[in-house]
Amino acid sequence: ANGNTAVTIAWTTRHPADSSVSYGTDGYTATVLQDTDIYTRRHTVVLSGLTPSTCYVYRVGSRDQEIGRGRFCTFKKNGELFRFVVFGDTGYGSAGQFAVAKQIEKVHPDFLLHVGDLIYPYGQGGGYKPLFYEPYKSVIAHAYFFPTVGNHDIREDGMPPFLYHFRLPKNRVYYSFVYDNALFI
Numbered sequence: 001a002n003g004n005t006a007v008t009i010a011w012t013t014r015h016p017a018d019s020s021v022s023y024g025t026d027g028y029t030a031t032v033l034q035d036t037d038i039y040t041r042r043h044t045v046v047l048s049g050l051t052p053s054t055c056y057v058y059r060v061g062s063r064d065q066e067i068g069r070g071r072f073c074t075f076k077k078n079g080e081l082f083r084f085v086v087f088g089d090t091g092y093g094s095a096g097q098f099a100v101a102k103q104i105e106k107v108h109p110d111f112l113l114h115v116g117d118l119i120y121p122y123g124q125g126g127g128y129k130p131l132f133y134e135p136y137k138s139v140i141a142h143a144y145f146f147p148t149v150g151n152h153d154i155r156e157d158g159m160p161p162f163l164y165h166f167r168l169p170k171n172r173v174y175y176s177f178v179y180d181n182a183l184f185i
Contacts, residue, residue, distance in 0.1 A: 003075035003144060003179070006048040009060060010167045012041055017062030019043040025056055044167055053077045070141035076110065078180055083107060088115035091152065093131040101135045109143050112136075113184065116150020118162070123153040125161035132165075146184070149173040 009021050016039035022028035032045050043062065050056065055073040059066050076082050085104050090097055104112070119127040133140075147166050154160040154173075162173065169175040176185040 003177075004052040005050050005074065006046055007050060007056075007072055007074065008044060008046050008167055009058060010042070010044045011060050011067065012165070013043065013062050013067070014041070016041055017043075019045055020061045021045045021047060021058055022061070023047055023056050023058040025051075025054060028057070028059060042164070050074050053080060068141070072142055072144070073110065075179055080180065082110045082180060084111045084113055084179075085109045086113045086115060088148075088150065089117045090114070090135070091117055091119040091127065091131045093127075093135065097131075097135050101139065104136070105139050109139070111144035111146060111179065112139065114145070114147045116148045117152040118147060118150070120152055123160055123162060125164065128161065128165050146177065 018039060019034040020031060022031040024030055032047060034043075034045060043060070045060075047056075047058075052074050053076045055071060057069070057071050059069045061067055085107060087100065087104070090100070119131050145166075147162070147168075149160060149162050153162045160173070169177070176183060178184075
């Protein structure tokens, strides 16, 4: 979604459930509820009509239960300074990886750009929770995350779990996006 006025919130659940996101600038003043007849493990909710350069709080839920909370800011207006972090080759779950995650949090980036190899050794689907989501859970709850597929992310049976875990433009592993006056390819 266009990060100036719309944001995509995505999460997974262990069992199929409905999807809802409550959000607002000062408390949860709006809710988007997907069709309650649709139950899925891969939840994607687009919040639209947002104000550029504005911060929001949100909470996601399924089956009338809150699953998680976070904060996001829409893309900054043209000319405003922004901060981002570029990193890669992170998928070991080591103490060093957790230390890097803490340093990233301290920077308070507007977005993260991962250059590949999220999960070692071969992008296995079961590695995402311990090797990616756990180390970076605090920062990905409030910063945009733009992943790039690496050679270690696509080796499990030729079908990358990478595409299951991330909602990329047109569900492609190669894409571009514009943030303010910068084009990232």
